[in-house]
Amino acid sequence: MTKIAVLGAGSWGTALAMVLADNGHEVRLWTHNKEQAADINATNQNRRYLPEVTLPKDLIAYDDMKKAVEDVTAIVLVVPSKATREICEKLNKVVSKPVIFIHGAKGIEPDTFYRVSVIMEKTLDKHISNGIVALSGPSHAEEVSKRHPTTVTVSSNVIEHAEHAQDLFINKNFRVYTSPDLIGVELGGALKNIIALGAGISDGLGYGDNAKAALITRGLAEITRLGARMGANPLTFIGLTGVGDLIVTCTSVHSRNWKAGHMLGQGAKLDDVLESMGMVVEGVRTTKAAFQLAILQKVEMPITAGLYDVLFENKDPKEVVDQLMSRVRRHEMEDLSSIMEDIYKG
Ligand SMILES: NC(=O)C1=CN([C@@H]2O[C@H](COP(=O)(O)OP(=O)(O)OC[C@H]3O[C@@H](n4cnc5c(N)ncnc54)[C@H](O)[C@@H]3O)[C@@H](O)[C@H]2O)C=CC1
Numbered sequence: 001m002t003k004i005a006v007l008g009a010g011s012w013g014t015a016l017a018m019v020l021a022d023n024g025h026e027v028r029l030w031t032h033n034k035e036q037a038a039d040i041n042a043t044n045q046n047r048r049y050l051p052e053v054t055l056p057k058d059l060i061a062y063d064d065m066k067k068a069v070e071d072v073t074a075i076v077l078v079v080p081s082k083a084t085r086e087i088c089e090k091l092n093k094v095v096s097k098p099v100i101f102i103h104g105a106k107g108i109e110p111d112t113f114y115r116v117s118v119i120m121e122k123t124l125d126k127h128i129s130n131g132i133v134a135l136s137g138p139s140h141a142e143e144v145s146k147r148h149p150t151t152v153t154v155s156s157n158v159i160e161h162a163e164h165a166q167d168l169f170i171n172k173n174f175r176v177y178t179s180p181d182l183i184g185v186e187l188g189g190a191l192k193n194i195i196a197l198g199a200g201i202s203d204g205l206g207y208g209d210n211a212k213a214a215l216i217t218r219g220l221a222e223i224t225r226l227g228a229r230m231g232a233n234p235l236t237f238i239g240l241t242g243v244g245d246l247i248v249t250c251t252s253v254h255s256r257n258w259k260a261g262h263m264l265g266q267g268a269k270l271d272d273v274l275e276s277m278g279m280v281v282e283g284v285r286t287t288k289a290a291f292q293l294a295i296l297q298k299v300e301m302p303i304t305a306g307l308y309d310v311l312f313e314n315k316d317p318k319e320v321v322d323q324l325m326s327r328v329r330r331h332e333m334e335d336l337s338s339i340m341e342d343i344y345k346g
């Protein structure tokens with residue numbers, strides 16, 4: 001049994017804490033909201049984020065970060081990517097011994113273009129870190145918390161750290177693979193949210209499955225192009241953290257990004273959509289980051305650019321679809337064939 005602190009009691013933090021508690025670990029679920037911690041401990045439920053689920057009895061919520069991390073050997077960060085830096089700064093003040101850090105967030109920081117593990121690496125004091133691992137893949141909290149079969153991937157620059165995380169999380173409902181490609185795993189998880197917003201918009205406009213299949217497939221092409229340029233292994237994008245997560249996020253009723261896109265496609269304004277969601281919609285911030293990064297890296301990302309126009313330039317989604325459909329004629333595997341040839345050449 002390992003003592004583990006899970007930081008962030010939203011839907012994903014709670015679901016991951018349940019997996020760890022099911023595996024017999026002593027799990028402390030930290031939230032910055034005092035009333036929420038008290039409510040979780042009183043009711044054995046996280047009523048705001050996972051209302052239909054009864055939490056394991058030995059899963060205890062804390063609102064005091066220092067107490068939550070006392071004597072733990074692993075810390076799992078599951079706050080929106082925007083909050084990573086702030087939480088790491090707080091951790092520097094309360095963690096005294098080295099621990100392994102695992103994060104479950106999916107985002108890229110605009111302007112710096114840091115992945116979540118990079119923010120962690122740059123912010124956490126070196127003497128408290130026993131490794132940084134990203135956990136990603138097609139995994140909606142609502143289904144994980146019902147113990148429905150789910151597969152994810154854990155990745156780290158040091159494969160032993162990923163294997164350590166695999167050991168902590170794996171069970172008969174939650175199958176965990178490892179990958180050495182931290183860049184690819186994190187970029188796939190973050191960038192698919194952009195495409196999921198697009199899939200939601202497409203559905204909100206009343207378009208059908210053909211349009212959605214096109215978005216998923218061409219979305220994968222532009223994710224692979226940017227990922228390869230950033231140093232990822234392009235094959236990672238046909239795995240769980242690439243195409244797997246694209247499928248689930250673009251097609252699931254649970255997806256916050258899809259839901260937000262759906263409302264936008266039906267004519268709602270972005271601010272109203274975000275306010276009504278009450279949960280993080282990572283794709284909005286990541287669209288800004290990826291749009292900037294694609295320009296900087298000279299990578300063509302037409303869907304991301306279209307999404308940027310809808311979200312930040314107030315452009316009519318229908319007009320953006322028309323523009324995407326009337327782009328200059330191309331060979332389907334242009335760019336991608338050379339990326340794949342490079343892999344096989346070694
Ligand atoms: N919900 C899901 O099914 C999945 C979510 N993720 C990722 O996990 C991350 C968290 O997502 P969710 O749990 O869905 O979000 P959520 O919106 O359900 O919950 C976020 C939690 O973080 C807390 N929080 C926000 N800012 C904070 C701060 N500055 N300090 C402390 N706590 C703060 C909120 O109070 C809330 O408890 C995101 O990056 C998301 O993309 C990844 C896989 C699945």
Ligand SMILES: O=C(CO)COP(=O)(O)O
Nearest residue numbers: 137138139140255256257
């Ligand atoms: O990453 C997720 C599922 O794998 C969650 O996606 P949403 O944030 O769109 O709900």
